[in-house]
Every structure is written in C-alpha cells, then in structure tokens.
Amino acid sequence: MKKRILIHDIAKHLDVSIATVSLVLNGRAKEKRISDVLAEKVLNYVKEVGYKPNQLAKSLRSGKTHVLGLVVEDIANPFFASVARLIERKALEHGYHIIYCSTNRDPAKTKDILTMFEERHVDGYVLALPEGLESEVSALVRSGKPLVLFDRVLSGVSANAVVVDGATGMYEATQHLLAQGYKSIALITIQHGQTQMITRRQGYAQALREHTLPEMVDEIVLQQEPAQIISQMAAFFQAHPHCEAVLFTTNYLGLYGLEALNQIGWSVPKRIAVVSFDDNALFRLYSSPITVVAQPLEAMAEEIVKVLLTALQGGKQTNGMMLLQLTPKLLIRQSSIRPASPTRAK
Amino acid sequence: MKKRILIHDIAKHLDVSIATVSLVLNGRAKEKRISDVLAEKVLNYVKEVGYKPNQLAKSLRSGKTHVLGLVVEDIANPFFASVARLIERKALEHGYHIIYCSTNRDPAKTKDILTMFEERHVDGYVLALPEGLESEVSALVRSGKPLVLFDRVLSGVSANAVVVDGATGMYEATQHLLAQGYKSIALITIQHGQTQMITRRQGYAQALREHTLPEMVDEIVLQQEPAQIISQMAAFFQAHPHCEAVLFTTNYLGLYGLEALNQIGWSVPKRIAVVSFDDNALFRLYSSPITVVAQPLEAMAEEIVKVLLTALQGGKQTNGMMLLQLTPKLLIRQSSIRPASPTRAK
DNA sequence: CTGAAAGCGCTTACAG
DNA sequence: CTGAAAGCGCTTACAG
Numbered sequence: 171m172k173k174r175i176l177i178h179d180i181a182k183h184l185d186v187s188i189a190t191v192s193l194v195l196n197g198r199a200k201e202k203r204i205s206d207v208l209a210e211k212v213l214n215y216v217k218e219v220g221y222k223p224n225q226l227a228k229s230l231r232s233g234k235t236h237v238l239g240l241v242v243e244d245i246a247n248p249f250f251a252s253v254a255r256l257i258e259r260k261a262l263e264h265g266y267h268i269i270y271c272s273t274n275r276d277p278a279k280t281k282d283i284l285t286m287f288e289e290r291h292v293d294g295y296v297l298a299l300p301e302g303l304e305s306e307v308s309a310l311v312r313s314g315k316p317l318v319l320f321d322r323v324l325s326g327v328s329a330n331a332v333v334v335d336g337a338t339g340m341y342e343a344t345q346h347l348l349a350q351g352y353k354s355i356a357l358i359t360i361q362h363g364q365t366q367m368i369t370r371r372q373g374y375a376q377a378l379r380e381h382t383l384p385e386m387v388d389e390i391v392l393q394q395e396p397a398q399i400i401s402q403m404a405a406f407f408q409a410h411p412h413c414e415a416v417l418f419t420t421n422y423l424g425l426y427g428l429e430a431l432n433q434i435g436w437s438v439p440k441r442i443a444v445v446s447f448d449d450n451a452l453f454r455l456y457s458s459p460i461t462v463v464a465q466p467l468e469a470m471a472e473e474i475v476k477v478l479l480t481a482l483q484g485g486k487q488t489n490g491m492m493l494l495q496l497t498p499k500l501l502i503r504q505s506s507i508r509p510a511s512p513t514r515a516k
Numbered sequence: 517m518k519k520r521i522l523i524h525d526i527a528k529h530l531d532v533s534i535a536t537v538s539l540v541l542n543g544r545a546k547e548k549r550i551s552d553v554l555a556e557k558v559l560n561y562v563k564e565v566g567y568k569p570n571q572l573a574k575s576l577r578s579g580k581t582h583v584l585g586l587v588v589e590d591i592a593n594p595f596f597a598s599v600a601r602l603i604e605r606k607a608l609e610h611g612y613h614i615i616y617c618s619t620n621r622d623p624a625k626t627k628d629i630l631t632m633f634e635e636r637h638v639d640g641y642v643l644a645l646p647e648g649l650e651s652e653v654s655a656l657v658r659s660g661k662p663l664v665l666f667d668r669v670l671s672g673v674s675a676n677a678v679v680v681d682g683a684t685g686m687y688e689a690t691q692h693l694l695a696q697g698y699k700s701i702a703l704i705t706i707q708h709g710q711t712q713m714i715t716r717r718q719g720y721a722q723a724l725r726e727h728t729l730p731e732m733v734d735e736i737v738l739q740q741e742p743a744q745i746i747s748q749m750a751a752f753f754q755a756h757p758h759c760e761a762v763l764f765t766t767n768y769l770g771l772y773g774l775e776a777l778n779q780i781g782w783s784v785p786k787r788i789a790v791v792s793f794d795d796n797a798l799f800r801l802y803s804s805p806i807t808v809v810a811q812p813l814e815a816m817a818e819e820i821v822k823v824l825l826t827a828l829q830g831g832k833q834t835n836g837m838m839l840l841q842l843t844p845k846l847l848i849r850q851s852s853i854r855p856a857s858p859t860r861a862k
Numbered sequence: 863c864t865g866a867a868a869g870c871g872c873t874t875a876c877a878g
Numbered sequence: 879c880t881g882a883a884a885g886c887g888c889t890t891a892c893a894g
Contacts, residue, residue: 176871177871177872177873178871186880186881187880187881188873188881189874189881190879190881192872192873192874193874196873202879202880203879204879208879222634222635223871223872224576224637224870224871224872225635225636225637225872226572226575226581226637226871227576227870227871227872228871228873229572229886230570230572230576230870230887231873231874231885231886232872232873232886233886245597246591246594246597251591255618267632269615272601286613288568289568289571290613291570291571291572396797396800397800397801400801425798426801429798429801429802429803432803433803451742452771452775454742454743455742455743455746455772455775456775457775457779522888523888523889532864532865533863533866534865534866534889535864535865535866535890536863536864536865538889538890539889539890542889548863548864549863550863551863569887569888570888572887572888573870573886573887573889574887574888574889576870576871576872576886576887576888577869577870577889578870578888578889578890579870
C-alpha cells in the first residue's frame with residue numbers, strides 16, 4: 171500500500187532537475203555531460219529507495235515498449251517450447267521481454283494475436299505462422315516494424331527469416347536409411363502446405379529419385395483426435411506390409427507413429443526402421459532410441475534475436491531482407507540401424 | 517506507414533467533444549445520457565475508420581492494463597499448458613489478456629517474473645509457485661492486488677487459492693489398487709515439499725494405513741537429467757522386486773516411470789500395475805492405457821478466473837480469502853486392472 | 863448532453 | 879550541466 175515513488179520525488183530529494191534524473195537513468199549522463207559524481211549520487215539514491223520508472227509512461231512517451239511478440243504453432247510442442255525459451259533468454263540479455271501466443275494453426279486466431287500484439291505496441295515480431303497470413307505479414311513488413319519469420323516462410327512474402335534446411339536434413343536421413351540397405355522407405359508428413367514441410371518432403375523425394383525408388387507417402391490431417399491420427403498411421407502401415415523404414419517430418423508425428431507401430435506390433439528397428447525430423451526428449455528414452463534430424467535450436471534462437479536486434483537498433487532497412495538457412499544434424503541412434511541378420515548361414 | 521488515428525481526429529470529424537467519444541467507447545453513453553443516435557454515429561465512424569485506442573495511454577491514465585500475469589511451473593507440462601490455455605480463453609471472454617512465464621521451480625527466477633509482472637502493471641496474478649516465495653506473496657496479498665494461487669498453496673500464506681483434493685484422489689486410487697488385490701504398492705513422488713505433493717502422498721499413506729500395509733516410497737530429485745531420473749526409478753523397482761503396483765504423483769513422473777519399466781522389462785499391467793496422478797494424452801495411447809487420477813482442468817480454470825474477476829470488479833476484500841478444493845476423478849483404464857490369472861487349474 | 867482542462871509519469875528538445 | 883515546459887494519447891471530474 172506504500173505510495174509509489176516517482177521520478178519527481180527523487181529529483182526533489184536530491185535537489186536536481188527531473189531531466190537530470192531521467193538522463194542518468196537512461197545512460198545518457200556522459201552524453202549530456204552530467205558529472206560522474208552527480209550521476210553516481212542519483213544512481214545510488216535510486217537504488218536505495220528502489221525507484222522503478224513506470225514502464226507504461228516510458229512507453230507512451232518514447233514509443234518503445236521493449237517487448238517482442240512471439241507467435242508459435244503450439245507452445246506445448248517441444249520444438250517451439252525450446253526455441254521460445256532460448257529466444258526469451260537471449261532477448262532478455264538485451265533488455266527485451268517476450269510475450270508469446272500459440273496459433274494452433276488457426277489463421278483467424280493468428281490474426282487476433284497479431285492484432286493484440288499491435289495493440290500492445292510490441293517493438294518487433296518473431297513469427298512461425300500458418301498459411302493464410304500472407305497479406306497481414308506483408309502489411310507488417312511494409313509498416314517497417316522489425317520482424318523475423320522462423321521455421322517456415324510464407325510464399326510470396328518478402329521478410330527476414332531464419333529457417334532450417336529441411337531438404338538437406340531429410341535427404342541425408344533418407345540416404346542413411348538407403349545405406350543401411352532399406353529400399354522400401356515411407357514418409358509420414360502433414361497435409362498442410364507449410365514451406366518447411368514441403369522442403370523436408372523434397373529431401374526425401376530427391377534421395378529416392380537418385381536411387382530410382384518409389385515414394386510412399388502418408389499425409390496426416392491434423393484436425394483430428396490423436397487416437398484417429400494413430401489409427402490412420404496404423405492403417406497406412408498395414409496397407410504397406412513391405413515397408414521397411416519410415417521417416418516422420420515432425421517430432422509429434424514421430425511420437426504418434428511409434429504408438430501406431432506399437433499397436434500393430436511392429437518392433438523398432440527389427441520390423442521397421444524409424445527416423446524423425448526434429449528431436450524430442452522421449453526419442454532418446456525410447457527402448458530403441460530414435461534416430462533424428464536435430465534442428466540447431468540454440469543457433470536458431472541466436473540468429474532470430476540477432477536479426478531482430480539489428481533491425482531494432484540500426485533500422486537500416488535498405489539492405490533488404492535476410493534469409494538465413496541453418497543446417498540440421500543427423501543424430502544416428504538405434505532405431506535406424508539394421509539389426510544384424512539372424513541367419514547364421516555363411 | 518499511414519498515420520495512426522487518434523481520438524481527437526474522430527471527435528473533430530464528427531464535430532463532437534473528445535469526452536463524448538471516450539464515453540461512448542467505454543460504454544458509459546447511457547450513464548452520461550448521450551443520445552442513442554449520437555452514440556451509434558460515433559460507434560459507426562470508429563468502426564469505419566478502424567480506430568483503436570492506444571492501450572498504453574488508456575492504461576497509464578486509468579491504472580488498469582487488463583492484463584493478468586500467470587506463473588506456471590513449466591508451460592511444456594501438459595497440465596500447465598492445458599490450464600493456461602483454458603484460463604486464457606476464459607479471461608479473454610471478460611476482456612483480460614494473459615501473459616505467462618515458467619518458473620522451472622527456480623525461486624530466484626520466479627522473483628524476477630513477479631517483478632516483471634509488477635513492472636508491466638498486471639491487474640492480477642494467477643500463481644503456481646515453487647517454495648520460497650512466501651514473503652513475496654504475502655506482500656503481494658497485502659498490497660491488495662487480486663491474486664489467486666493454484667495447484668499448490670504456500671505454507672503460512674493466506675491467499676485465495678484453487679487446488680485439487682489430491683489426498684482424496686490418491687486415496688481412491690490406492691483403494692482401487694487394493695481392491696484389485698495388490699498389496700505391495702509403491703509411490704513415486706518428487707522430493708520437494710510442495711503442498712500438492714504432500715497431500716497426494718497423504719492419500720496414499722492413509723489408504724495403506726487402513727489396511728496396515730507398509731509404505732514404499734521413492735522420492736525423485738528433479739534437478740537431474742531425464743535419463744538419470746529413469747535410472748533412479750529403474751533401480752528402485754529392481755530393489756523392490758516384490759512390488760506389484762505403483763502410483764506416480766505427477767504425469768511426467770508417470771511418463772518417466774513407464775520408460776523405466778520398459779527398460780527393465782516389467783510389463784504393464786502384467787508384471788506391475790500403474791496409476792498416475794494427472795492425465796496425459798500419451799497415457800491414453802499407451803499400449804495398456806494408463807489409469808489416472810484426472811484433474812478437473814476446465815473447472816480449475818473456471819474457478820480461477822471467477823475468483824480473480826470477483827476481486828477485480830467487486831474488490832470486497834473484507835470477505836476474507838477463498839480456498840477452493842476441487843475433486844479429481846479416478847479414470848480406470850487397463851494399466852491397473854489385474855490380468856485374469858493364467859492358471860487354468862480349477 | 864458537451865467543452866475545456868487537468869493529469870497519468872515519463873522523455874526530450876530548448877533555452878539558459 | 880540544469881530547469882521549465884511541452885507532449886505521448888487517453889480518461890474524467892467540473893462547469894456549463
């Protein structure tokens with residue numbers, strides 16, 4: 171209930187001007203030739219009484235909130251949860267706070283989120299968006315607000331972006347399976363046309379094409395219950411009994427897939443080899459640890475923050491957009507290694 | 517780049533006073549006897565030009581941000597993710613936005629979060645806190661800010677709270693296992709002294725006491741790698757080969773436990789029966805679906821928002837604190853049902 | 863019903 | 879180096 175201290179109070183107590191206090195607090199003491207002695211006196215007193223400037227007033231006046239808006243697909247997804255956490259930490263080192271929201275792939279909800287961010291006057295945007303937001307993002311870019319897309323881009327939208335080279339990642343994963351001697355390799359992906367999914371599929375397709383092997387693809391509709399998704403996958407496997415290996419394009423598809431295989435009694439890697447794009451803590455713990463194409467989360471977060479800070483500080487928009495493509499890494503674990511043949515024949 | 521419209525612009529265009537526009541926009545037209553015709557004219561024009569009041573200015577002036585601060589242990593935990601989502605939705609129906617942060621059980625980080633919320637001038641707090649925040653929360657309560665603890669309370673702190681009756685939940689779960697004929701029943705819980713963990717353990721202990729059966733408890737230290745946690749559990753089971761059933765006090769412990777059982781080759785429910793407190797989507801999908809004590813997430817979110825809104829609007833602090841204890845529900849699935857005995861003997 | 867004006871708590875030229 | 883003052887964009891008594 172104690173009354174909040176105002177900048178006015180501390181100026182009066184120290185018998186200096188409000189401007190002096192404000193300048194010192196904003197690190198502009200040197201620039202304005204305020205004596206070190208005075209600056210220190212101000213700083214000490216401010217700390218002593220625990221004065222905290224009212225951020226609302228600062229923001230209203232300065233036009234800066236020091237808040238970044240982060241849009242993810244689903245914060246419960248380990249990939250987005252990790253990236254969000256890393257971005258939050260790195261942004262904080264530079265004095266920026268993060269507010270984040272999940273779209274759950276709903277374009278309408280996503281528009282609401284963007285509107286909310288605008289109303290909250292975020293200083294910049296970090297966006298992993300569903301399809302259908304093209305015109306909104308273009309408008310945002312034109313408005314000059316710092317913005318960086320990540321994970322996936324939007325077709326026809328020119329904006330800063332940090333993505334992972336899914337084509338190469340999946341290409342290598344598929345090559346790895348081929349090198350293990352598997353020929354009948356399936357891909358399970360989602361139905362959406364998000365750019366990152368398209369490139370991941372391309373990597374798979376290219377590797378097979380080079381070996382003149384046919385594709386075998388199941389496209390999952392995500393707008394259904396997990397149990398249904400698992401059934402769909404189980405049905406797919408049973409309809410393709412010759413399938414020897416499978417690649418999943420996301421970590422949650424991999425999780426569902428393992429359950430589907432479990433339900434139909436196909437053991438990993440004995441009956442079928444498994445690789446998933448994007449790592450997940452559970453993959454490491456699985457009885458046969460799952461081989462994955464791991465995304466460079468730390469690097470992603472770092473580059474995202476870097477791009478945004480550059481835009482935030484420099485504001486040199488003239489240099490055009492920056493598209494950064496990071497390289498993922500194949501982590502070979504047990505699930506994709508062909509078991510030693512049980513035949514003892516010479 | 518188009519210039520933002522201000523309330524002044526719309527007042528001038530309609531040739532009315534700024535006050536009129538503000539009053540209409542804030543739904544105080546009737547109260548101030550502004551004619552319906554005029555009010556409608558204002559509303560229409562505002563919609564036409566897409567005028568959005570500057571929230572920073574509104575907040576600075578009114579002292580209200582219409583933002584609630586939500587503190588959870590870990591937003592990647594399905595329990596907190598679900599509750600957060602439900603709270604967010606319900607709060608939004610009443611015009612309140614949510615910002616949330618994860619503590620990861622770190623008291624120091626939690627203090628930072630609370631400071632940040634204060635600096636952002638949140639109108640109210642929803643808190644699932646680690647131990648060690650007692651004095652901070654007491655101070656917050658004294659400050660008169662609307663606040664509600666959930667999931668767990670803090671010892672010695674008098675504050676509004678919405679919790680689940682874990683004692684009854686675990687008591688019933690244990691009784692269920694006893695009714696299935698199991699006598700050697702273990703409990704795996706975490707080491708912390710969080711109140712919700714204590715009550716869950718009490719429910720287990722009481723049920724066993726009533727049958728004069730001994731407790732068998734493993735306390736997990738969470739500050740270690742998942743793989744280590746799993747090893748610890750596996751070692752515990754192997755040190756207790758007579759163990760017939762096990763209860764986990766949280767959903768993530770259950771997940772780790774299933775992996776531990778998997779690694780040591782104990783099948784569920786044949787070798788060991790399993791029940792977990794708190795549901796998880798993966799439990800339903802497990803090859804033997806896991807019996808759980810499900811928490812009433814929807815009701816929790818509803819009550820949390822209700823308590824907070826009451827405090828926010830009424831402000832009748834005089835009525836004292838409100839402690840709401842919700843009843844969880846035992847969902848019996850396959851993992852806790854004693855398999856039919858394989859002996860064919862008459 | 864309406865207009866003029868103060869004020870929320872800051873920052874920032876501007877003049878000294 | 880410093881002080882007085884305007885202004886960020888609203889809300890809200892207070893007079894009319």
